[in-house]
Amino acid sequence: MIRKIVQIGDEVLRQKCEPVTRFDGELCTLLDDMKETLRDARGAGLAAPQVGVPLRAVIVDVDEGYFEFINPAFVWQKGEQTGPEGCLSVVGKSGIVTRPNKVKIVYSDRKGDRYSLVARGFFARAICHELDHLDGVIYTDKAVDIRDEED
DSSP states (O other): OOOOOOOTTOGGGGSOOBOOOOOSHHHHHHHHHHHHHHHHHTOSEEEGGGGTOOBSEEEEEETTEEEEEEEEEEEEEESOEEEEEEETTEEEEEEEEEEOSEEEEEEEOTTSOEEEEEEEHHHHHHHHHHHHHTTTOOGGGTOEEEEETTO
């Protein structure tokens, strides 16, 4: 099911999300709905609070593949990259954001099994962007030169 993507100004986007504690059918439905919503919106990532659910769950769909990260946490961040970003919750705007160029995270999958992953480049940028959402941070908090996308 395609869910409504909440927009900047909605309080859920500024909340620190709660950890996922139940790895059940409800979580699977949320993740499946998020995937369908993301693909419909043609984005690179989506965090649960963006569909109104304040849980620590994100999905990323980039060249490296489709990933689900439950209760993700950074192990380390290295390097630096600066580039344009937009957000499905900030329609019509983009800005320049500096992020790590390489990250390592630990996370659970939808079954609760724990993993680690190293990402570089745009994949790392997408992970950082989505994990920020879990702490109530929107890219516009870090961006410079925020513009309307028509500019």
